[in-house]
């Protein structure tokens with residue numbers, strides 16, 4: 048008789064979504080933990096081999112946010128004793144990025160606190176992308192600035208951004224429990240804008256905020272519908288001075304099951320082990336490398352992570368290798384959908400939207416052509 052884990056593995060290898068019942072069974076504790084890891088690890092190896100992609104976060108502007116996301120140390124009224132500062136310069140950001148790239152980072156995530164950027168903020172980010180890419184032309188730049196307005200995603204794409212990151216964080220059903228100043232639908236809308244502008248969509252979640260198994264499964268289905276290229280999996284860092292401070296409800300077992308479930312839902316997508324891995328997975332961190340194919344190197348937005356040297360040691364000890372700048376992260380079939388932009392700014396070719404108007408064959412403008 049085919050077991051649940053065999054079914055999930057076979058479906059994932061065919062890029063099929065688990066059913067709600069199958070997903071609930073994984074979270075509900077069916078199967079020994081190591082069997083769950085072995086099943087999802089087969090999927091990870093099929094699409095990503097033994098490569099681990101390294102990413103780094105640069106917090107361009109920290110704290111003082113008018114939004115009230117309850118998990119966030121930068122929120123309105125946060126008493127968390129984090130570093131607070133306004134925009135760092137493009138040059139400073141490029142310097143941090145350069146250090147991370149030399150340490151092995153392939154993607155640089157430029158993040159700023161706030162509800163969303165003003166047009167002057169987009170100009171700052173355009174200048175920052177130019178500075179980062181001037182030093183390291185091959186680095187992937189991902190931007191994370193909150194809710195995007197009309198035309199802003201296009202400006203970022205034209206400036207050379209590769210991806211836009213905006214997490215859904217939790218299920219639609221309980222979104223209002225974690226934030227009252229914007230909605231789940233606002234977040235979906237921004238992700239769609241970014242995708243339509245040709246940016247590679249990055250969207251994930253934070254676990255450990257009181258969500259049920261049903262919420263986790265709902266969120267996985269909602270994310271799958273958005274078809275992201277990368278999915279960061281965060282575990283709540285419960286900062287003192289925030290409404291969720293002191294909430295420690297995750298166990299390493301639960302974190303591993305969540306990661307395995309996300310691998311089954313996103314077999315050929317970059318599943319990124321993100322904030323909170325050190326404090327929640329603890330000694331099971333190396334096991335998580337068999338599920339996620341991507342991690343953040345070093346520090347997070349407002350908290351410090353494991354030293355980069357320890358991460359590199361953990362990767363080597365576990366039999367993985369750091370993904371090189373010249374290796375595509377995503378498997379061929381998916382990678383074709385997000386080929387690096389070769390149109391618009393910096394090239395002689397018209398942007399995709401303009402090319403359609405100029406009557407280029409539709410096939411050249413669809414998935415498989417330029418991002």
Ligand code: SF4
Nearest residue numbers: 112114116119122160
């Ligand atoms: S998650 Fe972003 S929008 Fe929400 S409070 Fe933190 S910085 Fe502001």
